[in-house]
Every structure is written in structure tokens, then in C-alpha cells.
Amino acid sequence: MTQKWDVVIVGGGLAGYVAAAFLAKTNVSITLLEKGATVGGRSITNKVNEQSFNLGPHALFKKGKAKAILEELGIDLASGSPKLGGTIVKNGTEYAAPFSPAALLTTRLFTMKERLEWMGALMTIMRTNPEGFAGQTFQQWVRQTASSKVVASMLYSFGRLATYCHAPEKMSARVALSSLKQALGGVLYLDGGWMTMIDQLHQKATLSGVHVQTRRAVKQIEPAPHGQVKVYLSDGEEMLAKHVICTTGPHELHEMTRSIMPVEQKECLSRMIPVRGATLDVALTKLPYPKQLFAIDPARALYYSVHSHYARLSDDSSHAILHVFKYLHPDEQMDGRVIKQELEGFLDQLQPGWQQCVISKRIIPNITVNQRLPQIGDEVLLQQLKDAIPGLYIAGDWASPDSILADGAVSSGKQAAEDIILNEKRMSHGDHEGRLRAI
DSSP: OOEEEEEEEEOOSHHHHHHHHHHTTSSOOEEEEESSSSSOGGGOEEEETTEEEESSOOOEETTSHHHHHHHHTTOOOOEEOOOSOOEEEETTEEEEOTTSHHHHHHOSSSOHHHHHHHHHHHHHHHHOOGGGGTTSBHHHHHHHHOOSHHHHHHHHHHHHHHHOOOOTTTBBHHHHHHHHHHHTTOEEEETTOTHHHHHHHHHHHHHTTOEEEESOOEEEEEEETTTEEEEEETTSOEEEEEEEEEOSOHHHHHHHTTTTSOHHHHHHHHHOOOEEEEEEEEEESSOSSTTOOEEEETTTTEEEEEGGGTSOOBSSTTOEEEEEEEEEOTTOOOOHHHHHHHHHHHHHHHSTTGGGGEEEEEEEEEEEEESOOOBTTHHHHHHHHHHHSTTEEEOSTTSOSSOOHHHHHHHHHHHHHHHHHHHHHHHHHHHHHHHHHHO
């Protein structure tokens, strides 16, 4: 038998659950399909030896769209905010990171002229309207903004911190600057990890009548009679829906809609480049050097941060949960052993003796951080995708023209739900007018 629903949501991550939460306020019937055994997507938090590991370093912008929308839904975001400061590692030498006023005045990283240039660049970011740079790459913007190589290097590093993207020659300056403005407002590390958001969203969804199904992989999506959409599952079952929200990545969407997606939109999906990285996630009984909480190596695109100093991530408050991360260029192919040596070597430099304090550790040498590297003109392509197939809506970290990461996932999930609610009202109004004419 073919199951019938008003809305089918494909994917049980942030975007899918946010869409479900907004739709659950209406009278539509909703099912959410997750191909995995558990929901959460890349927001999942693994409990290893009583330590909470996110999939690499996760942070939520304090002034971002995701935080505002999640709070609108009543999601508790118990968290801590890291203080400005830390270390810049340059050619093996450590310098105070110029992120706080005191460090900016005292760091040996900059000359006096470079201090002023760095301050000017930060002021420019805060005052800039990102929309004015839609036709530029982030690299072009940096070259116009910074004359000093050291300042330019720091701007690229700051861009990686805000976006995880390590391709300034490809990345849209519009999206990069928008993310940088958000980053300047600070970030949050969540108590218990990011799965706490999914757990709350899941509870709200199920209590509101949303039918959540795991181990339900979608094979194909195609139009059906009477303006409906048919969803074919890999186990042979079929579902019929008035609306389908797809929150998978662009390449999965391409496969699901291969037979019906217009050629231009197919090419758009196939061209999208994921943002990738490598992560070393570590739990220690203690930090050998407890004051070393944050560091970056701009030349090697490396990041280190002790998230448990600000968020509760262990049953034992004396334990330390930290992440060492390498931002990967889209063209970069790294050997897993080389990645392991580089990540552990960076931690050796910052926390000598850490190996003797290990509770748990894991390395993920190739992780997708965001499904789309934002490039010039993407907003036009995304609008074309949105209009390509009636009844099909897209959401996810790649589906917002203005945002990526959690902000992109959450805002596009809400937007898809609002579009469906609006279309439901239009159809209801049309049916009502039709009945009046018949009378």
C-alpha cells in the first residue's frame, strides 16, 4: 500500500527537525524519514567513556539565525561562550592572538602599522554590508583590504574560523563577510553537545504527532497526479505527499531526482563542492598546560580548542574535551596517516605530555562540514532549484543563499516550512472559492 501524508521530510538533522517543528503547529500530517539508525545527522554527539564528543568542533553564533530560531521554538541552549584570546602559531613560534584589546596592543605578531591595519580590517567587517560583495571572492576582498601579508594571513584564518572553508579563491565574499560579522558577536559551546538540540526537537516533534521513521532511505522522488509528489523508498515502499522537504546533500538530491530534474539544475547540483576537514577529538583526565585553551596555525590551516572549559561535556568536571582540526582545501587529498601525524603533532606542541592523560580519542580524517562551498552566483542557482519541481522544497546547510553551517540548516528548514504553510493556505483559499462558485 502507498502511505499518504501531507508532508514528507527527508532527513533527520537540524533542518528536517526545524521544518517539522514549525509544520507541527498546523493541522498537516507529517512523517520524517531518516536513512540512518539514529537521527541527528552531523549534529550527533557520541558518548564515549562518559565523555561527549561532537563530530569535530561545533559552535553556534550568539547573534546568528540558528540561535534565534531555536529559541523561538523553545529549545534550551545551555552553553558557555569562549573568551577572546589564545595563541597564534607561526613557524613554530607562539604569539598572543590579536582577538582581545589587550592582546592586540601587546602581541609580537604585528608591527605597529600592522596593528592599525588589523583593527581597520575588523572595523570594516563590522560596518560592511555583505550584499555589496556578491560579485567578489573572499580572496579578492582580502587583497583589497590588507596590504600586509601577516594581516592577510590572519583574515584568511578568521574566515576559516567563521566558515570552515579553506578556499578563499573560490568562496563568495558575500557569505564569508556575513559569517565574519556573526563570528565577531561571539559563539556558544553547548552543554552536553549538539545532540541536546536534536533531542529536544525530536521530543517536540513526536509529542506534536510527527511520525519519525529511522532506517528509511529514499531512493527516488518524482511528480504524481493531482499536483502530488511520490517518494520511493529503497525497501520498495512508496509514499504519496502534497509536499516533500529534502534535507539531504545536493549530490543525494541529484540522485533522487535524476529522472525529473531539469538539466541546468542537475548540473548545478553536480557542481557543488562540499566543505571538508579532518578532526582529532580527545578527552583527557587533565590538561598538562591548563592555560593553553585555543590556538591556530594559519600557514597549516590548523585549529585547537578546549571546548569543555566553557561547556559541560563530561560527567567529571575535571576532565578536558578538546578538538584539533585541519581545514581541507577542496583539491587537497590527504593520507590518513599524514593527517594523524599532523593533528597529533600540533597537540604535542600545545599540550606536551597529553598522551599520558588520554581517556578517549578518535580521528576522523575526512569529514564533511558543510555540503556546499559558497561561491559567486550560488543564490541564483539556489532560487532556480527552489522553483524546479513543484511540491519539492530543499533545506539543509547548503540550501540557504545567505548562510551556511547551522545558520543555513536552521533558517532553510524554517523557510521550507513557511513556504508549505503559505501554499496550504493558498490551496485552502482556492478550494473555498471553488465551492462558493459552485453554490
